[in-house]
Amino acid sequence: MAKIAFIGLGNMGGPMAANLVKGQHQVTAFDLTAAALDAAAANGARKAASAAEAVKDAEVVVTMLPQGKHVRAVYENDVLPHVAKGAFLIDCSTIDVDTARHVAALAEKAGLAMVDAPVSGGVGGATAGTLTFMVGGSDAAFAKARPILEKMGKNIVHTGAPGSGQAAKIVNNMILGITMIGVAEGFLMGKRLGLDMKTLFDIVSTSSGSCWAVNNYLPVAGPVPGSPANRDFAPGFTAENMLKDLKLAQQAALSSGASTPMGAEAAHLFNLFVNAGNGGKDFSGIIRMLDGK
Ligand code: NAD
DSSP: OOEEEEEOOSTTHHHHHHHHHHTTOEEEEEOSSHHHHHHHHHTTOEEOSSHHHHHTTOSEEEEOOSSHHHHHHHIIIIIHHHSOTTOEEEEOSOOOHHHHHHHHHHHHHTTOEEEEOOEESHHHHHHHTOEEEEEESOHHHHHHHHHHHTTTEEEEEEEESTTHHHHHHHHHHHHHHHHHHHHHHHHHHHHHTTOOHHHHHHHHTTSTTOOHHHHHHOSSSSSSTTSGGGGTTOOSSBHHHHHHHHHHHHHHHHHHTOOOHHHHHHHHHHHHHIIIIITTSBGGGHHHHHTTO
């Protein structure tokens, strides 16, 4: 059992902290929102009055915050100045690679081991404890992180140096954003050409056009019963979060010199979709915009 401080108890952090409690860890929780903190307490965590208080006796600190600016502020103002000597730091937020490297360097300077460990699997995976973690950090830090992360996920992958977890996460999500647009275009064209959607799905899902977007989140109602298209594009994975990840991918492309014209176009199209008031819809709902709706 470890003493774990958990900061950021939102849609993802809430159930992740609950799984650490179930895993017999002693969790001290903090969130700016009282309701999130109360929910964590109801799931067996202790409430802290501030992030600084949460980390002061912790052996492990887990953060699950919205964006890089939040992670940077919490690390610079709360975690690093107040955390106990020898504590181990895990940031599970999805943030830009540059900030991930920056906070990892600050932690190293303070003599603290740290990993970036963004997740895939959504709220369902966070609740079921089946998340995939992409972990950037030294071999020793990865070995330390693994038993903690195993209480919250089932696929724990060491991606390499600090920041590489974030890099892997945004590469994956950029591919997903691009392929979803491609799938939507293809199925819309199929409809105009008079193809039956189920027949087209049966062909594409067993042919070279097959991909995760087709098999799990098909943007057309019917052939994949669990896909958001069957429930008016209720998420799932929101268009807002997809746009956030596509913007992070563009930032990473700029800073690394990678050429990502399709990623840039995907970011542009999701920006239009979100600005039209669809941020809370599932990202597969972009098919409606491409259909002129
Ligand atoms: P969320 O907005 O539901 O939760 C974030 C929480 O952080 C909120 O409760 C907020 O009050 C809290 N917070 C913000 N600033 C804080 C501070 N200074 N101190 C303490 N608490 C603070 O977001 P989420 O959906 O839980 O996502 C968290 C991270 O996980 C994001 O980076 C997101 O991109 C990533 N992610 C989300 C999903 C998903 O499906 N929701 C999937 C994979 C990854």
